[in-house]
Amino acid sequence: MPFDTLIRGAMVLDGSGRPAFPADVAIRDGRIAAVGDLSQAEAGETVEARGRYLTPGFIDVHRHADAALFRPGFGEAELCQGLTTIINGNCGLSIAPMTGGYDSAAAAYLAPVLGEIPPALRFSSLEAYFRAVRRAAPPLHQGMLVGMGMLRTCVAGFAGGDLDREQERRLHILLEQALADGALGVSLGLGYAPECFCSTGGLIRSLAPLRGSGIPVTVHMRQEGDGVAEALEEMLTVARALRTPVEISHLKAIGRRNWRRRVPEMLRRIARAREEGVSVGCDVYPYAAGSTQLIHVLPPEFQEGGTEALLEALADPYDRAQIRRRMEEGSDFENIILLVGFENVRATSLSREENRKYEGRSIADIAAAEGKEPFDALFDLLLEEECTPAMIDFIAHEDDIADILRAPFSGVISDAIYPSRGLPHPRLCGTFARLLETYVRERRVLSLEAAVHKVTGKAASRFGLERKGRIAVGADADLCLFALEDIHEPGTYAGPARPAQGMAAVYVGGVLAVRDGQYIRKGAGTCLRR
Numbered sequence: 001m002p003f004d005t006l007i008r009g010a011m012v013l014d015g016s017g018r019p020a021f022p023a024d025v026a027i028r029d030g031r032i033a034a035v036g037d038l039s040q041a042e043a044g045e046t047v048e049a050r051g052r053y054l055t056p057g058f059i060d061v062h063r064h065a066d067a068a069l070f071r072p073g074f075g076e077a078e079l080c081q082g083l084t085t086i087i088n089g090n091c092g093l094s095i096a097p098m099t100g101g102y103d104s105a106a107a108a109y110l111a112p113v114l115g116e117i118p119p120a121l122r123f124s125s126l127e128a129y130f131r132a133v134r135r136a137a138p139p140l141h142q143g144m145l146v147g148m149g150m151l152r153t154c155v156a157g158f159a160g161g162d163l164d165r166e167q168e169r170r171l172h173i174l175l176e177q178a179l180a181d182g183a184l185g186v187s188l189g190l191g192y193a194p195e196c197f198c199s200t201g202g203l204i205r206s207l208a209p210l211r212g213s214g215i216p217v218t219v220h221m222r223q224e225g226d227g228v229a230e231a232l233e234e235m236l237t238v239a240r241a242l243r244t245p246v247e248i249s250h251l252k253a254i255g256r257r258n259w260r261r262r263v264p265e266m267l268r269r270i271a272r273a274r275e276e277g278v279s280v281g282c283d284v285y286p287y288a289a290g291s292t293q294l295i296h297v298l299p300p301e302f303q304e305g306g307t308e309a310l311l312e313a314l315a316d317p318y319d320r321a322q323i324r325r326r327m328e329e330g331s332d333f334e335n336i337i338l339l340v341g342f343e344n345v346r347a348t349s350l351s352r353e354e355n356r357k358y359e360g361r362s363i364a365d366i367a368a369a370e371g372k373e374p375f376d377a378l379f380d381l382l383l384e385e386e387c388t389p390a391m392i393d394f395i396a397h398e399d400d401i402a403d404i405l406r407a408p409f410s411g412v413i414s415d416a417i418y419p420s421r422g423l424p425h426p427r428l429c430g431t432f433a434r435l436l437e438t439y440v441r442e443r444r445v446l447s448l449e450a451a452v453h454k455v456t457g458k459a460a461s462r463f464g465l466e467r468k469g470r471i472a473v474g475a476d477a478d479l480c481l482f483a484l485e486d487i488h489e490p491g492t493y494a495g496p497a498r499p500a501q502g503m504a505a506v507y508v509g510g511v512l513a514v515r516d517g518q519y520i521r522k523g524a525g526t527c528l529r530r
Helices: 103-114 126-136 148-156 165-181 200-206 228-242 262-275 307-315 317-329 336-340 353-358 363-370 374-384 398-406 427-442 448-454 457-462
Strands: 003-012 021-028 031-036 043-048 053-056 058-060 083-088 141-144 186-189 217-220 246-248 280-284 289-293 345-348 390-394 410-412 479-482 503-508 511-515
Touching (some): 003 479, 083 503, 103 289, 103 307, 228 246, 307 317, 307 374, 345 363, 353 363, 363 374, 398 410, 410 427, 410 448, 448 457
Parallel strands (some): 003 043
Antiparallel strands (some): 053 479, 503 511
């Protein structure tokens, strides 16, 4: 029987990390049917691939496209950089489940990261979310983590302190249901409300159903600045208590005084813990700038009670003075303004017409244009925009990024957020092209086979995606075909929404989705469940 597609003469990087080898690869019924010398084989379509690499489709295990995959045009930015599988629901900020009477408050809080969430996209369970995704026929494969922040919101809103026993019982029911629905793991966002209000002991109790399960936990740690090493120790404590894998999301050290000091120390601590048998790893995005809610620069205690309470505090002169004092002096929270300055925090996704002229400009620039103190400019902007802006913040050191990339236990992610308007971070379109162009071809931080392994076989193994991330008979036919010298990230911070260039072909389940760098096909993706 002829194959559906035969890719001849490629240099195959099979996702294992071993060097490339020449081979033909055949596809039938969405799976890899044969690998080797297939010179006598027949196929409905034959692709001559000499001079190009064939790899498994890339996997981004940390994305925030929970709501965006329902938007028109979704898929081009992802597929043109070689992504065939993404995992959403990260940083504790999953779109589902959304229940318990806090739906509107939760949707407003998530908006700077996930984009606007209308009532039609407020799902009471992950199962309901998966049904809607299947109906939407996504152009690439999608898995979900269940966010502990959303689970906690369902049972206690944005209240402070640890949960009581009844709240913990209800949270465990929701957690176990989400896992039964097919969540690939659990995500934590200890830098965000309401998770930032829990103690280490309260966190371990909330995660008790995972003890010894092997189900991965990913975590945006409590701090990534001055207290980042202590935040890592907290998560090593959690990993030891639960005896289940823990992934430190987007490892970094924020602020000049922490650069080139904290990251080497943390990598040593992770390596030691692994030697002791703790299942812990980390990942990194290959940019010196991050992006999240603009309210993330504020002291967390003022977010108790949710967005409504925060707006009241920003409008009150006494509370504003208290917030400012904490931001000028505080080191017990991720005090980004103190660490990097107003000049390195850019406001994005602004909704009011009178503020759109400030899209992509730093808080320092906005303050100068308005003739205000930077703190007042920040507080006024958050008030006017009802706390919905996102930000791009320049926080990390390139050499720290390179060190994390080299670590054998690290992965590569985008952490791409999807605000409904304004300038996105260039990582949305460019992360995996940047990895190949900048860190493999130009800087030679990683070999090509090592980089491909991190975003294919290693990522698939970490999240139990048995048929993803490898080129082998029986694996899903998610594939990328490219010449390394053709890969290019055209996006910039000023012009970020530019699809990556250079993929000769991308296949999703054996269906051609990108040809000669152009996105051509929709609807081949599936929902991935644990």
